[in-house]
Amino acid sequence: MIDLFTATGLVLICTLFLCLYRVIVGPGACNRLIAANTIGTKIILLLVLVGYIYGRNLFLDIALAYAMINFLATLAIAKYLEKGCIC
Amino acid sequence: MIGFFSLVTAILIAMGLFFMIVGPIGLIRLPDLFTRAHASGKCDTLGQALILLGLIVYEGFTFDAVKLLMLIIFLYVMSPTATHAIVRAAHILKYHAWKPGEERE
Amino acid sequence: MKGIERIISISVTFGILFIFWILLSAHFDAFHLVAGAVCAMLVAVISHDLLFTKPVRGGILTLLHFTHYCGWLFLEIWLAGLDVAYRVLHPDLPIDPQVVTFDTPFSDDIVRTVFANSMTLTPGTITIDVIGSTYTVHALTSEAARDLTEGRSIEKRVHRIFPET
Numbered sequence A: 001m002i003d004l005f006t007a008t009g010l011v012l013i014c015t016l017f018l019c020l021y022r023v024i025v026g027p028g029a030c031n032r033l034i035a036a037n038t039i040g041t042k043i044i045l046l047l048v049l050v051g052y053i054y055g056r057n058l059f060l061d062i063a064l065a066y067a068m069i070n071f072l073a074t075l076a077i078a079k080y081l082e083k084g085c086i087c
Numbered sequence B: 001m002i003g004f005f006s007l008v009t010a011i012l013i014a015m016g017l018f019f020m021i022v023g024p025i026g027l028i029r030l031p032d033l034f035t036r037a038h039a040s041g042k043c044d045t046l047g048q049a050l051i052l053l054g055l056i057v058y059e060g061f062t063f064d065a066v067k068l069l070m071l072i073i074f075l076y077v078m079s080p081t082a083t084h085a086i087v088r089a090a091h092i093l094k095y096h097a098w099k100p101g102e103e104r105e
Numbered sequence C: 001m002k003g004i005e006r007i008i009s010i011s012v013t014f015g016i017l018f019i020f021w022i023l024l025s026a027h028f029d030a031f032h033l034v035a036g037a038v039c040a041m042l043v044a045v046i047s048h049d050l051l052f053t054k055p056v057r058g059g060i061l062t063l064l065h066f067t068h069y070c071g072w073l074f075l076e077i078w079l080a081g082l083d084v085a086y087r088v089l090h091p092d093l094p095i096d097p098q099v100v101t102f103d104t105p106f107s108d109d110i111v112r113t114v115f116a117n118s119m120t121l122t123p124g125t126i127t128i129d130v131i132g133s134t135y136t137v138h139a140l141t142s143e144a145a146r147d148l149t150e151g152r153s154i155e156k157r158v159h160r161i162f163p164e165t
Helices: A002-025 A030-054 A058-083 B003-029 B033-059 B061-092 C004-025 C030-051 C058-087 C109-121 C144-153 C153-161
Strands: C097-101 C124-132 C134-139
Touching: A002 A030, A002 C124, A030 A058, A030 B003, A030 B033, A030 B061, A058 B061, B003 B033, B003 C058, B033 B061, B033 C109, B033 C124, B061 C004, B061 C124, B061 C144, C004 C030, C004 C153, C030 C097, C030 C109, C097 C124, C097 C144, C109 C124, C109 C134, C109 C153, C124 C144, C134 C144
Parallel strands: none
Antiparallel strands: C097 C134, C124 C134
16 A cells, blocks of 8 residues: 555656646736646645555644645735735 | 455555546646646645545554544645635636636646 | 633633644653643743634534535645646647636635635636735636636535624
């Protein structure tokens, strides 16, 4: 089962590079932001998988906290793009 | 001989990976920001939910499974909201919406 | 909000926060339980008015409708994922994007949020902007746009769970 999780993680890292293409090339800040948000959600899955590969359920808590921080960061940047300040 | 639950886990993770691969492909192929938001918002949410469900089946009935379930619920509330925030910012910044027959960005 | 309503609001918030604490900590010794109770009480007293901005109504029937709605939403998310996957992997990209603006009769903030989020998760549509009860929606295909303005199937669903608005 650990092999399956490792393979899943490797495939996820490959899809991460596809998103990175949009972050580097994509015209305008909003395209980059949407790709960065996708990368963040993939990182959550990678954290959970790493926790299962090494047998440490501490990583689940890190994944939960990371999910919230990722969400807040996306909201803050979107707000900044919209208004020019975070307030 | 692999167990029944391991098989279910493998199938769920495989289906989730399919959607996780389709999401970035859509992010690259689709022509403008609004259509890209469709790909990133829907395929990724579904893929995540399927992979985490597979892990719940693997885990069984423990506190860790409850945490995974909570992660699924968070992602289901957060993903549409984040997509909506970005698309709204793009709408206010007057991003051009692609029409059929136009050049791709 | 005053008197008995305030106490109910604080205790419900405390209950939710304390259950959340227990699920996250997964320890049942005295130290963790007392620490959790103190933290949950502090947060509940300070911020109970964020969770319930007005008195809560509705009973077992609303809960039943909500469960039914969640099941329907799960099915729709499946269809949405398959739909987008088909359109992305098709060599010709069969999409016809449109921006649609339409009115809804919803007046409550929670109902509006539920409607906007479920529209983002159902096939072919994402919510762009909400001003009052007027929604601006981006539709991936012309069929999805026509369903929004004429068929209104999502709107009827949301109306069935929250009948009083």
